[in-house]
Amino acid sequence: MSDIRHNWTKEEISEIYNRPLLTLALDAAIMHRKYHKEGEVQVSSLLSIKTGGCKEDCGYCSQSAKYNTGLQVLALMQVNDVVTAAEKAKAGGASRFCMGAAWREVRDNSDFDRVLEMVQSVNELGLEVCCTLGMLTAEQAERLAQAGLYAYNHNIDTSKEHYSEVISTRTYDDRLNTINNVRKAGITVCSGGIIGLGETDTDRIGMLQTLVNLPTHPESVPINALVPVAGTPMEDNKRVSFDEMVRMVATARLLMPKSAVRLSAGRLEMSIAEQALCFMAGANSIFAGDKLLTTANPEFNADMEMFKILGLSPKAAYADAEHHHHHN
Ligand code: SAM
Ligand code: DTB
Ligand code: SF4
Numbered sequence: 001m002s003d004i005r006h007n008w009t010k011e012e013i014s015e016i017y018n019r020p021l022l023t024l025a026l027d028a029a030i031m032h033r034k035y036h037k038e039g040e041v042q043v044s045s046l047l048s049i050k051t052g053g054c055k056e057d058c059g060y061c062s063q064s065a066k067y068n069t070g071l072q073v074l075a076l077m078q079v080n081d082v083v084t085a086a087e088k089a090k091a092g093g094a095s096r097f098c099m100g101a102a103w104r105e106v107r108d109n110s111d112f113d114r115v116l117e118m119v120q121s122v123n124e125l126g127l128e129v130c131c132t133l134g135m136l137t138a139e140q141a142e143r144l145a146q147a148g149l150y151a152y153n154h155n156i157d158t159s160k161e162h163y164s165e166v167i168s169t170r171t172y173d174d175r176l177n178t179i180n181n182v183r184k185a186g187i188t189v190c191s192g193g194i195i196g197l198g199e200t201d202t203d204r205i206g207m208l209q210t211l212v213n214l215p216t217h218p219e220s221v222p223i224n225a226l227v228p229v230a231g232t233p234m235e236d237n238k239r240v241s242f243d244e245m246v247r248m249v250a251t252a253r254l255l256m257p258k259s260a261v262r263l264s265a266g267r268l269e270m271s272i273a274e275q276a277l278c279f280m281a282g283a284n285s286i287f288a289g290d291k292l293l294t295t296a297n298p299e300f301n302a303d304m305e306m307f308k309i310l311g312l313s314p315k316a317a318y319a320d321a322e323h324h325h326h327h328n
Contacts, residue, residue: 028250045089105135123148159206196226225266253282
């Protein structure tokens with residue numbers, strides 16, 4: 001049977017997900033070696049270009065206006081400040097630069113025009129440009145593609161069944177619809193989820209099933225561990241432990257052999273040894289930089305030290321692109 005499939009059943013995924021941890025990790029490591037250069041890790045840098053005041057009620061998020069998280073709301077950044085941040089990220093070895101905005105959806109206004117300018121400028125630096133701006137129409141996705149956008153992040157977060165327990169202001173299908181618009185525009189898809197939202201193993205399996213059975217696997221699959229934020233409904237959720245991250249990463253690797261599996265939020269709580277098992281089990285991408293969007297991430301220098309210890313190296317920009325929009 002081909003390694004690349006789009007017709008996975010829950011039973012098949014469950015069989016993989018429930019293997020003994022080290023068996024699962026080894027199986028994933030073998031699959032990883034078959035499709036990827038060993039030790040190569042994509043390094044992405046994140047920047048919050050518009051912070052807080054979001055209309056959505058995502059139960060995990062520091063940026064929702066519905067919760068009192070004490071976060072300072074910041075308007076959309078200026079293009080030149082974004083370019084300065086991108087240059088710094090590039091100098092630090094990042095190959096991808098992801099700009100996040102706390103919007104429910106993109107609107108066709110001057111703010112969107114400014115984001116298009118940011119995309120164009122960051123692309124001209126030779127970085128893979130990524131955005132995460134909320135819901136998009138097909139036309140908006142097309143305009144982002146024209147501006148040189150390489151990837152769009154839009155997470156499905158959890159299973160279809162658990163979704164309404166986490167977010168009430170939009171549906172799972174809204175999410176899938178935007179992902180479809182991104183795909184149609186020829187932008188690569190970055191989509192994954194969060195563990196630690198009070199979901200069951202069946203929900204985690206269901207989330208992976210949704211991702212793997214998309215017509216094309218997402219090129220990047222971020223696996224986030226909930227970073228509990230005071231003031232949100234999930235502030236007291238139990239922290240996920242490292243074995244749950246390994247299980248998610250390894251299962252994602254086995255289901256989507258060619259995709260980049262990103263060890264995303266939650267790394268600050270993991271030791272180098274715990275992260276090492278994730279890299280061994282198929283994680284090959286991280287967010288580097290002292291800050292994620294609004295919460296802390298490991299210090300940049302600590303990550304570079306980890307790379308040295310583990311024999312990992314940052315991957316060059318556009319290494320996977322058959323054609324890219326980078327034009328300088
Ligand atoms: N507003 C846009 C959206 O929701 O798509 C873009 C920004 S949003 C913060 C990007 C993603 O970050 C979310 O989909 C979620 O998966 C992740 N995220 C947000 N807060 C998190 C938290 N506290 N812990 C872990 N992941 C989180
Ligand atoms: C993703 O999956 N994780 C990143 C990125 N995509 C945009 C965001 C993590 C956010 C963690 C919480 C915060 O810093 O606000
Ligand atoms: Fe808004 Fe995105 Fe946060 Fe949800 S995850 S509240 S859409 S910024």
